[in-house]
Amino acid sequence: MSARMESSNLIKKKICLLGSFGVGKTSLVRRFVFDEFKDNYLSTIGVKVTEKIVAPVLDSNHKPIQYKFLIWDIEGHDKFNTMIRNYYLGASGGIFVADLTRPESVQTLKKTIAVFQEINPRACLTLAANKRDLYEENSEESIKILRQIDNLKIHYLLTSAKTGYNVEKLFYYLANRL
Amino acid sequence: MNNTCEEILTIQGYGLAYLSADRIIISHNSTFSGFAGQHLDESPFIENIIPEVFGLEKPLAKVASGEEKYLILENVSRQIDESRELFLNISFFHLSDQSRPLLCLIQDVTNSALQKQKIIQQKHEINLLKHLSETRKKFLSSSLLGNSPPIKEIRRLIGKIALIPNSTVLLLGESGTGKNLAAQVIHYGSRSSDANFVEINCAAIPENLLESELFGYEKGAFTHAIKSKPGLLEEANGGTLFLDEIAEMPLTLQSKLLSVLESRRFRRLGSNREQEVHFRLIAATNRNLPQRISEGKFREDLYYRLNVISIELPPLRKMGQDILLIAGHFIEVFNLEFKKEVQGFTAAARQKLLKHTWPGNVRELSNCIERAMIFSEKNMIEEGELVFSKESVNLSSRWQIPATGIDLEEVEKQLILSALENSNGNKSQAARLLGLSRDTLRYRLEKYQID
Numbered sequence: 001m002s003a004r005m006e007s008s009n010l011i012k013k014k015i016c017l018l019g020s021f022g023v024g025k026t027s028l029v030r031r032f033v034f035d036e037f038k039d040n041y042l043s044t045i046g047v048k049v050t051e052k053i054v055a056p057v058l059d060s061n062h063k064p065i066q067y068k069f070l071i072w073d074i075e076g077h078d079k080f081n082t083m084i085r086n087y088y089l090g091a092s093g094g095i096f097v098a099d100l101t102r103p104e105s106v107q108t109l110k111k112t113i114a115v116f117q118e119i120n121p122r123a124c125l126t127l128a129a130n131k132r133d134l135y136e137e138n139s140e141e142s143i144k145i146l147r148q149i150d151n152l153k154i155h156y157l158l159t160s161a162k163t164g165y166n167v168e169k170l171f172y173y174l175a176n177r178l
Numbered sequence: 179m180n181n182t183c184e185e186i187l188t189i190q191g192y193g194l195a196y197l198s199a200d201r202i203i204i205s206h207n208s209t210f211s212g213f214a215g216q217h218l219d220e221s222p223f224i225e226n227i228i229p230e231v232f233g234l235e236k237p238l239a240k241v242a243s244g245e246e247k248y249l250i251l252e253n254v255s256r257q258i259d260e261s262r263e264l265f266l267n268i269s270f271f272h273l274s275d276q277s278r279p280l281l282c283l284i285q286d287v288t289n290s291a292l293q294k295q296k297i298i299q300q301k302h303e304i305n306l307l308k309h310l311s312e313t314r315k316k317f318l319s320s321s322l323l324g325n326s327p328p329i330k331e332i333r334r335l336i337g338k339i340a341l342i343p344n345s346t347v348l349l350l351g352e353s354g355t356g357k358n359l360a361a362q363v364i365h366y367g368s369r370s371s372d373a374n375f376v377e378i379n380c381a382a383i384p385e386n387l388l389e390s391e392l393f394g395y396e397k398g399a400f401t402h403a404i405k406s407k408p409g410l411l412e413e414a415n416g417g418t419l420f421l422d423e424i425a426e427m428p429l430t431l432q433s434k435l436l437s438v439l440e441s442r443r444f445r446r447l448g449s450n451r452e453q454e455v456h457f458r459l460i461a462a463t464n465r466n467l468p469q470r471i472s473e474g475k476f477r478e479d480l481y482y483r484l485n486v487i488s489i490e491l492p493p494l495r496k497m498g499q500d501i502l503l504i505a506g507h508f509i510e511v512f513n514l515e516f517k518k519e520v521q522g523f524t525a526a527a528r529q530k531l532l533k534h535t536w537p538g539n540v541r542e543l544s545n546c547i548e549r550a551m552i553f554s555e556k557n558m559i560e561e562g563e564l565v566f567s568k569e570s571v572n573l574s575s576r577w578q579i580p581a582t583g584i585d586l587e588e589v590e591k592q593l594i595l596s597a598l599e600n601s602n603g604n605k606s607q608a609a610r611l612l613g614l615s616r617d618t619l620r621y622r623l624e625k626y627q628i629d
């Protein structure tokens with residue numbers, strides 16, 4: 001499909017992945033876009049935008065509609081200077097990512113969500129509680145983390161970039177609600 | 179903007195485009211087309227050419243109207259191919275020209291981004307370490323990398339120490355074995371990320387300064403104390419104080435330190451107000467402390483106070499095949515830094531690495547690989563490219579001054595020229611070869627008027 005044809009049918013949407021370092025933002029994008037996973041860790045610097053055309057979904061009037069996601073994989077951050085805030089500009093969706101093995105990765109999200117919402121009040125939000133494969137269901141630690149996530153009062157899914165668990169579902173949650 | 183400015187920017191390598199208020203590209207320089215790739219003739223709108231601009235319509239309208247002066251997207255990454263990544267700063271500035279009120283500048287900032295990458299990477303890895311179980315540990319940081327029994331034991335110990343946040347730790351080991359890194363791993367493994375890691379090298383600072391650095395002082399405490407200054411003890415409160423080369427600490431200060439450790443209280447110099455502090459003390463030395471005690475140079479009571487938990491970092495020569503693992507890690511690091519694609523070592527080079535005794539340990543290994551990679555043109559490092567620092571030390575001790583004397587400045591100038599030649603004019607690399615910082619080298623270049 002040529003670029004010109006694409007742009008006539010597809011609706012572009014900017015989606016940001018946000019969260020602390022090492023939680024799995026890059027890995028979630030890689031799983032969703034290329035269906036692959038790497039064990040080694042390379043910290044993201046700045047931002048990397050990856051495009052992905054998602055399968056058609058039904059809009060609020062039950063008409064089929066197709067999106068091209070511009071997925072912004074943003075470097076891990078807990079602070080919000082202008083450089084970071086500029087990355088947020090004009091986003092239609094936000095995926096906040098927490099690491100189920102690190103409680104502090106949830107704590108910092110509270111501020112991240114607030115800043116993102118202030119910049120994009122109408123954006124659709126969801127949260128990925130990632131590294132599901134490492135999480136031991138009944139351990140006290142895990143229950144504590146889940147309770148914290150629940151307290152953030154936004155939609156969330158347990159995901160694993162490693163196994164692929166819930167990764168498609170995460171992005172389609174947004175596609176169905178934009 | 180006038181033509182001169184435009185020319186300067188073009189010469190400096192900036193991509194440059196003028197846009198209308200509704201973001202249509204009106205004109206651009208050739209560097210810009212380089213960054214835009216083949217999309218340039220697909221659409222007149224900048225967001226169709228630079229995908230990262232999509233979504234910025236409203237903020238850009240503000241820049242076009244002059245309500246905002248500029249908008250900058252920093253470190254936007256582009257994958258060129260499998261191994262190469264480009265980083266760009268994409269900026270928009272307001273111009274007071276109605277027909278083209280927006281100037282888009284694109285600057286290649288790959289070098290600085292990769293530097294940042296390297297620094298952040300290590301910090302994050304250290305931070306992540308505490309959350310990874312033994313089997314999943316992919317800890318890349320050089321000196322704690324490895325599978326040999328001594329290094330595994332150290333990782334196990336560090337994991338345990340992290341659970342006891344205020345206990346004192348004594349790190350022993352030859353110089354270059356990574357005591358500083360181990361201290362950081364302990365710190366980041368046990369403290370929240372905002373707790374301070376404060377370090378000072380006791381051998382690098384004159385005695386009286388060391389005391390005021392540690393304890394801080396009040397205004398007027400001594401002649402040059404024109405204003406009060408908190409000391410490192412205060413800075414380390416709630417975090418970690420790392421005293422490197424503790425054996426070199428003067429005896430008088432040793433007793434003051436002991437008293438702080440016991441009472442958890444101290445006073446700034448020139449103050450009579452006691453303050454309470456809580457920190458973890460990590461001390462390190464490559465000296466034999468019991469021997470220093472018998473020589474009367476180290477306090478026995480302080481030694482016992484420090485030696486609650488001690489960790490001995492193994493010398494590289496005892497780490498067997500781990501040497502190759504660590505060397506491989508440095509290849510990855512320097513590939514990033516020098517934008518090379520070195521794959522590994524030839525069989526003979528591997529043997530040479532394994533046979534060497536590494537008196538300078540990991541630091542020596544790092545220097546050796548760095549040097550080899552600066553010169554290496556092929557994708558495998560060869561035996562001959564590995565030069566050990568011992569050889570170069572021998573070399574320098576063989577230098578003799580001729581009876582007629584020398585002109586030291588001239589020799590220095592020649593050495594700088596030769597370093598520049600070896601590194602094809604790359605100043606960072608030349609500085610490294612000379613053991614100078616970039617700034618020092620720049621200063622000398624100016625001094626000798628070398629271009």
Ligand SMILES: Nc1nc2c(ncn2[C@@H]2O[C@H](COP(=O)(O)OP(=O)(O)OP(=O)(O)O)[C@@H](O)[C@H]2O)c(=O)[nH]1
Nearest residue numbers: 021022023024025026027041044076131160161162
């Ligand atoms: N077991 C497991 N590991 C994961 C998962 N997702 C990511 N990881 C690992 O966690 C580490 C960090 O993942 P990244 O995707 O690079 O994290 P990031 O959020 O992009 O990190 P920054 O770019 O520094 O912000 C890597 O070693 C990944 O392999 C997961 O679902 N399960």
Ligand SMILES: [Mg+2]
Nearest residue numbers: 025026043044
């Ligand atoms: Mg990342």
